[in-house]
Amino acid sequence: MVLGMTIMNLTGWRVLQSRFCRQAITSGGITSLVVAATMALTVVNVGASETFTTGSSDVIIQEINSQIRQTWKDNEVEPSPVADDAEWMRRVYLDIVGHIPAVEDVEKFLSDKDKAKRTKLIERLLDDPGYTRNWTTIWTNLCIGQQTPRRVSREGMQKFFREAFGKNRPWKDVVSDLVTAEGHYEENGATNFLLAQMQDQDDGAQMTAKTTRLFMGMQVQCTQCHDHPFNDWKQDQFWQFNSFFRQTAKVDHRRFDQKTGRMVDDYSEIVERNFSGPVYFEKRSGLMKVAYPAYFGTEVNPDESTDRRKELARLMTAGDRPMIAVAYINRLWAHFFGFGFTNPIDDISTHIPVTHPALFDRLGEEFVKSGYDCKQAMRWIANSEPYNLTSRTTKKNARDNPAIGEAALFTHVYVKPMTAEQLYDSLIIATNAHKSGRSGWEQAEAQRHTWLQKFVQTFGTDDGGESSSFDGTIPQALMMMNGPLVQDAVSVKAGSHLHELLTGKGSENQKIQRLYMTALGRMPTRPELGAAQKFLNNSHDPLTVYQDLFWALLNSNEFIINH
Amino acid sequence: MSLVTPSGMSRRHFMGHLAAGAATLPALDFISHVKANAADLKRRQKACILMWMSGGPPSIDIWDLKPDSKNGGEFKPINTKGDLQISEHMPKTAQVMDNLSVIRAMSTREADHGRGRYYMHTSYVPTPTVVHPAFGSVVSYEVGSKRKDLEIPAFISIGGGGSSPGFLGMTHSPFLVNGTGQIENSDLGGLGLDRLDQRLRMLGTVEDNFIHSQRGESGQAHKDVYVKAVNLMKSKQMDAFKINDEKKEVLDAYSGAPAQGGMMGGGGQFGRSLLMARRLVEAGVPFVEVDFGGWDLHANVFQTLKTQRLPALDAGIAALTSDLKQRGMLNDVVLVWMGEFARTPRINQDVGRDHWANSWSVMIGGGGLKGGMAIGETDKDGISVSSSKSYQPGDVWATVAHALGIPLDTVHKSKNGRPMKLANGGTAIQELIG
DSSP, X not given: OXXXXXXXXXXXXXXXXXXXXXXXXXXXXXXXXXXXXXXXXXXOOOOGGGOOOSSOOOHHHHHHHHHHHHHHHHTTOOOOOBOOHHHHHHHHHHHHTSSOOOHHHHHHHHHOOOTTHHHHXXXXXXXXXXXXXXXXXXXXXXXXXXXXXXXXXXXXXXXXXXXXXXXXXXXXXXHHHHHHOOEETTTTTTHHHHHHTOSSOSTTHHHHHHHHHHHHOOOOGGGGTSOOSSSSOOHHHHHHHHGGGTTEEEEEEEEEETTTTEEEEEEEEEEEOOOOSOEEEEOTTSOEEEEOOEETTEEOOOSTTSOHHHHHHHHHTOXXXXXXXHHHHHHHHHHHHSSOSSSSTTOOSTTSOOSSHHHHHHHHHHHHHTTSOHHHHHHHHHTSTGGGBOSXXXXXXXXXXXXXXXXXXXXXXXXXXXXXXXXXXXXXXHTTHHHHOOSOHHHXXXXXXXXXXXXXXXXXXXXXXXXXXXXXXXXXXHHHHHSXXXXXXXXXXXXXXXXXXXXXXXXHHHHHXXXXXHHHSSOOOXXXXXXXXXXXXXXXXHHXXXXXXXXXXXXXXXXXXXX | OOOXXXXXXXXXXXXXXXXXXXXXXXXXXXXXXXXXXXXXXXXXXXXXXXXXXXXXXXXXXTTSOOTTSTTSOSOOEEEOSSSSEEETTOHHHHTTGGGEEEEEEEOOOOOSHHHHHHHXXXXXXXXXXXXXXXXXXXXXXXXXXXXXXXXXXXXXXXXXXXXXXXXXXXXXXXXXXXXXXXXTTOSOTTOOHHHHHHHHHHHHHHHHHHHTSSOOSHHHHHHHHHHHHHHHHHOGGGGGGOGGGSOHXXXXXXXXXXXXXXXXXXXXXXXXXXXXXXXXXXXXXXEXXXXXXXXXXXXXXXXXXXXXXXXXXXXXXXXXXXXXXXXXXXXXXXXXEEOSOEEOXXXXXXXXXXXXXXXXXEEEEETTOOOSOXXXXXXXXXXXXXXXXXXXXXXXXXXXXXXXXXXXXXXXXXXXXXXXXXXXXXXOOHHHXX
C-alpha cells in the first residue's frame, strides 16, 4: 500500500484545516479506514431538488457530486449558483481547447434550447482539434519546459503528444513510452522527456526527480542529499529509484555542414548502456552508501540482464491505483477547478492534507478501470456539478478560499490567470485572425512561438523552474497595452474583426454588444452599454471609440482571468 | 478603519496597502509612523542592492578560502584593505573590502535550487499553504509605498527570474528588466494622451464591474498593476534605465577593463546591471536585485571561476562600491551578495562542487554597516560552522532592515490572518550594526 494520503475519512476532514496535522499512520492501518470512508459515502442522500445535471448521467459524475456535496454539508457552506451559460461556456472552452469561443459559437450556444447542451458541448470540444493542440502544449511544457533545453527536439515532443492525445492513448502507455524511450529524438519523440532531464552530468538525478514529481506527484528532489524532513522518502530510496535510470545514455550527433565548412549539431538520441549492480551515494556525514534498484520495496534483479527502465515502467503502471493514476487525476482536477485535492498538486504525501480523500481514491481507481482514458476523466470532471457553478462567491461560501491556504471545498469554481498560450490563442480568436488566412500555418506558429518566449522567465538552474502564466506583472501589462498583437487587433485593417464589424450593418448598440460578445463572451450590462454610448455621443470620431472600447475589453481583468 | 488620506502619501499608495490585505500596524500608529519617517526618508534615500548569484556560488573559492585543506582547491587567499582575506581572483574587491564584510557562518539547510532560492529570498522555508514575500517585496511595501515621488516600481530585478510578492500582493512583485535596460512596449507609440485617457476610462468600467463580482482579489490586483504600468509609461524616471547615458570610463570600470570585456561572463553584463542598479537607487528605487547566473558548477569549477565568473564579479563589486562611496551614497545603500546556497567543500570527480547549504558565506556592506570584517567562521575543511553562532537568511535580512530603518518588530499578516514576523523573526547581526 503506497498511498499514505488516504489517512483521513470524511468526518475527520475538518481536522485537515489545521495545517499542523502531520498524522503519521503506518501503511498497515490505511486500508480499513479507506473502506470505512467509502462505505459511509454510499449512504449519502442527495435530495431530488438538489440534483444537477449537464445532461450526462454517468455514475462517476453522480459520485463526484454527492461526495462534494457532503463536504459542503459537513463544513456548513453552501454552493454558489450554477454559472450562466455564457460564463460556463467561456471557461470550458479555455479549459478543454485552450482558447475562448468565437463569437458565432457563443451566439449559437446561448440561443440553443437543448437541455443537454452542456454535455454536448463537452463532447464536441473533446473531439475538436483544439483539444489535441491544447493538451499537447500543456504536456510539452510540463515535460521539457517552455524554453527548449539544449539538444532537445520540441517538434519531436509535440509530435509524440499530438499522437497521444489525438488517439486518446491510455495514459499508462503514454507514461510507459516516456520512461522507456530510446532512439532518435525526432523518430521517437518520447525520448525528449528524458533528454530534457539530461542537461547536466548528474547521474540521472534530474531524471529521477522529474519523473517522480511529474508522473507520480512526489517531490523527492531534496532526498538526493538527505532524508526528507517531512515525508517518508529516505535518501536511499532516491538512489534506489535513481538506479533505474542508470542504463540510460545520450549521444549527441554532429555533422559536417557543407555551407560553412564546420561541424554543427545534428540529432540526439537515447541509447542503453551497460550498467549493473548498485549505485553509490554520499550521506551528509561523508559516508558512502550503496543502493540497488527497488520500487517502494519491490526489488529488481540488479544484473545486466535486466532492462531497468522497462522494469520501472512495468512497476509504475501496475496495480489498482498506482501513483501515476492518482497524480494524473489530481493534475486534471486542478486544471479544471484551479486547485487540486492536494496543494501543491505534485506533492502527494503524508505531510500534505488531502481535501477529499475518498473521492480522490475513487477517481484514481475508476481512471484505472476506464483503461486510463484521459477523455473519460475529463468528462467526469467537466460534467460535474461543482465545475458547472459560477466563480462568484456568496456569503455562504466566501470562506472557501484556498488561495489563502484553506482546504478547497469547491463551492464555486476558483478563478485562474490565463496561461500565456491561452492568452495568445484567445487574442487570435477575438481578433478573427484565425480566419483571415493572412499568413501560413508555419509563419503563424513562428509568431506564436516568438510571442510566447517573452513570457518565459527562467531561473537558470537545473530545476528549470519557470513562471509562465499571465500573473499580472508590469511588463505583461505593457505588452497587452502597447504590444503589437493588441495594436494589430484594434487596428481597422481590411479583414480584421473590427473592420468587418464597423463596416457591417447594425445599430451602435448592436456593434457595442458584438464587441462584448467577441471579447468576453457575454452581452454588456445596461450601465456598460450606457457608458459606451456616452463615449460615442461625445466623440466626433466613432471609429476611435470602437477601437478604444475593444482595446479596453481585451485589456480587462475579465478577459484575462479565466473564470 | 479610517480612510482619511495621510499627508505625505497618496491615497492610492495607502489603498494599495489595504488592498494587499496586510496591514502592518493599527491605522493610527501606521499613519504617524509614516509621517515621522517621510521627511527623513526623502533626505536619505535608503536602498538595498542584492547581487543574486543564481545557481549557488562556491563561497569557499571566493570569501572563505581553505588553502591548507584538501577541499581548498586551486585558489590562494590574498590580503585586503579590511581585516580578512579573500580569493586571489578578487584583487579589485580586495581594495574596497574595508567597506564590505563577509558572514562566514551561514547555515541554511535548503540545498535544492527552488527551495534554496525561496528560503534565501524570503527567510522562510517553502510551505504549501502560504506564499511568503521576497525581501525586495517587503522593502517595496514598507519603504517604497511611502516614497510618493517614485513613479517606477520600488522593487526592480535586473536580468533574473521573478520572485513572488506573496501575501503582500502583486503591486509589490519585482519589476523584471533585462540587462539592456530597454523596457519594451513602454511608450505610447504615437497614441495621444487623450486617447490613452479614453481607453483607461473605458477599461475602468469593465474592470470595476469584474472587481465587484465577488471573485476574489485577482481582479483588483490586475487593476493595480495597470495603474503602475501607466504611471511608468508617463514617467521621466524611466531615464534611470538608460545606462548608455553613462560615460564610457564608468561603463568600463563596472564591466572590467575593455581588453577583457569581451571575454568576461556575459560580456560584462553583470557590471552593466550593477551600474543600472546604482542609477535606479539614485532615482529613489529602494530595492534592486541584480542577477548573475552560471554558478551551478558541478564540473570544472576552477577554470570557470578563474576565466569567467570571478573577473566579472570582482570588477562589478569593486566599481559599484567605489562609485557609491564617491557619490556619498555608500552609507545609505546596503549591498548584499548571496545565492540560493553555496557549494560542497569536497571537490567531486568532475572537478566540480555540488550543492551545499551547511556552511557558507554571504557578503554584506554599505548602508552604515561595519566593513572589513569576517563574521563567524567555518572549520578547517569548510564543512561546518565552527564559531558559536550560525546565521540564517532571516538574520541577514534583519540586518538589512535595520540599515534601511524598517522596525524589526514589524509583523505582517498573511491572507488567512496569520502573523508573519519580518524576516522570519531574524536578528540583526550585532557585529555589523554595533
